[in-house]
Amino acid sequence: MATLLTLLGEYAFETHRRTRTETRNAFLQLSQRAETGELTEIVPFVQQQRRDEQQFVEGHLNDLRDLVWNLLGAIAKIAQEESDEDASLRQQIQKLSLQTQRPEALDIHTLRHTLQSITQVLEQREQRHRQTLQQLQGQLHHLMRELAQARRESTTDPLTGLYNRRAFEECLHHTVGLNRIFNYPATMMLLDIDHFKHLNDTFGHATGDEALKHVAEHIVRVCKRKSDFAARYGGEEFVVIMRETTLRDAQKIAHQLAEQIRRSPLPVPHGEPIRMTVSIGVSELQPNEEADAWFRRTDALLYQAKQTGRDRVVA
CATH class of the missing domain: 1.10.287 (Helix Hairpins)
Structure with missing residues (x-):
């Protein structure tokens, strides 16, 4: 229930009653209450939000x-x-x-x-x-x-300001299509924040949000070319598509990003900064490879990085 409420908040949109950020925060509060068994306010709030969204769409x-x-x-x-x-x-x-x-x-x-x-x-x-x-x-x-x-x-993730999953899927298919025409190299980098659930449970959702924004800022700093496409795929997962980039160059970029995050603890009010690490899977698009197959292959590399100790790059 708590996860479902968090997802509803992530993909809610602005209405006459609340901004997207306000709606998202309200769903996060309900999610926290759901974890403690407080369920009485959930149904009325969701019903009201759905009515507001319907009015918003009908108005437009x-x-x-x-x-x-x-x-x-x-x-x-x-x-x-x-x-x-x-x-x-x-x-x-x-x-x-x-x-x-x-x-x-x-x-x-x-x-x-x-x-x-x-x-x-x-x-x-x-x-x-x-x-x-x-x-x-x-x-x-x-x-x-x-x-x-x-x-x-x-097409924008409201929390981090990066592109969202919908925009990523469009970019993924465009990249594969262009690769078949021009045959330039293209690489994908899929990364996941290590022990994010523990961070969320220990320090709260607000700190978890700051951690997501912290990682997003580092991604933007490292993957700064106009052709680099960075998105929040969902939860604590991020994805970057780098056109005209070989696997060797992408590995260097991935190691640079992991090192920057490792050396930049997350500031916390009234507490010690939190050390963060990420696991990264990197792959290069193969000739005639389908978009879904490319993503699954990169996801498998990320899984391998998580299973072999985290805080590493696997390509």
């Missing part, structure tokens, strides 16, 4: 629906106004045509008035098109900003 869908209706309304309005103006233009052109067919009845004043009327209709149409276009551009830009923000949130 309504915003999108309103934008579509505004767009359709603007198009319909333009079509109607242009239809009316086309009728007026046809009438003015017919007048002009009749005058040119009877040169003896050609009146300069009438001709000037007809041409001015045609010019005025065309100018009004152009001005209205500009105004409508500006309004639609404003609405579309607002929607695009919201969609971009939603996209970032859907």
